[in-house]
Amino acid sequence: MKAPVLYIVIPCYNEEEALPITSEKLIALTDDMMKRNLIDVKSRVTLVDDGSRDRTWQVISDLCKRDKRFEGVKLAHNRGHQNALLAGLLTAVNDADMIVSMDADLQDDINAVDEMVDDYHKGYDVVYGVRSKRETDTFFKRFTAEGFYKVMKALGVDIVFNHADYRLMSRRAVEGLAQFTEVNLFLRGIVPQIGYKWTTVTYERAERFAGESKYPLKKMIAFAADGITSFSVKPIRLVFSTGVVVFIVSLIMLIYALVAKLAGHTSVGWTSLMGSIWLIGGIQLLGLGVVGEYIGKIYNETKRRPRFIIESVLNKADNE
Ligand code: UDP
Numbered sequence: 001m002k003a004p005v006l007y008i009v010i011p012c013y014n015e016e017e018a019l020p021i022t023s024e025k026l027i028a029l030t031d032d033m034m035k036r037n038l039i040d041v042k043s044r045v046t047l048v049d050d051g052s053r054d055r056t057w058q059v060i061s062d063l064c065k066r067d068k069r070f071e072g073v074k075l076a077h078n079r080g081h082q083n084a085l086l087a088g089l090l091t092a093v094n095d096a097d098m099i100v101s102m103d104a105d106l107q108d109d110i111n112a113v114d115e116m117v118d119d120y121h122k123g124y125d126v127v128y129g130v131r132s133k134r135e136t137d138t139f140f141k142r143f144t145a146e147g148f149y150k151v152m153k154a155l156g157v158d159i160v161f162n163h164a165d166y167r168l169m170s171r172r173a174v175e176g177l178a179q180f181t182e183v184n185l186f187l188r189g190i191v192p193q194i195g196y197k198w199t200t201v202t203y204e205r206a207e208r209f210a211g212e213s214k215y216p217l218k219k220m221i222a223f224a225a226d227g228i229t230s231f232s233v234k235p236i237r238l239v240f241s242t243g244v245v246v247f248i249v250s251l252i253m254l255i256y257a258l259v260a261k262l263a264g265h266t267s268v269g270w271t272s273l274m275g276s277i278w279l280i281g282g283i284q285l286l287g288l289g290v291v292g293e294y295i296g297k298i299y300n301e302t303k304r305r306p307r308f309i310i311e312s313v314l315n316k317a318d319n320e
């Protein structure tokens, strides 16, 4: 039986220090898997240069010149990790049966690829790499990252806990991904929406071995905000439900103010003032919530997500 073709896609931004070691390790890994006939000899590593300002592209071109097992893609401009990754996936998809994505710093244990490919052979379309421990992360990073996954879950977004962008996708899963045309890319949220049979593989996350993190706090916050606002309209709903609550409270306050007035122990103007402040506040929030609902709809429409992805059809009549 012919083994499937594996592509490993790596977005690289200013990774001149990490790439020589990373490329060597990945070639050793794929060589070994080829020998065991787990993957085809046409399997390759796709390196995407995300508009780096250092010698990253030089390093990638040299690798490609020396070794046909590397494929190089250069983005014209720095578009960020998620876009660079997508560019690599879509470049590789036509040549690959399955694609693994990972970071250039090999913080994600590359030995898990073996297990991922194993699961592919078992019939899984998506295999998520999940971090078992976060001991190498600082307390701050761990706390914010895990908090982020919890908030996402609470907002009803379907994401895999402690999974970053280390995953295997079959060709048809990547083709499904290609149908998501949204510009604010948050792959961790999109991939579960593609569907198909999936599973997870756990691994321990190591420290970055060369260069420094390309995700400073500012980018991390922007990324988290992007994730939430790209997948959940719950914050809008929250405005609406607050409006309802304030409106109900305003009615109670109105009754209370009237009763107090009738009982005669209020000063002049207090009743109308009390009533109008609460009433107007409530109506404003309700109005905002209603407008928000429509904006939520517009926002869902503009994303033009695929309405469905068919996995298989049985007994379909062929019109011959
Ligand atoms: N990266 C990228 N474009 C960017 C920022 C990062 O392609 O604008 C790549 C980077 O080269 C690395 C991966 O995304 O391969 C993850 O970045 P990093 O390891 O710095 O993130 P961290 O592990 O610190 O969250």
Ligand code: MG
Residues within 6 Å of the ligand: 103, 105, 107, 208, 213
């Ligand atoms: Mg990293």
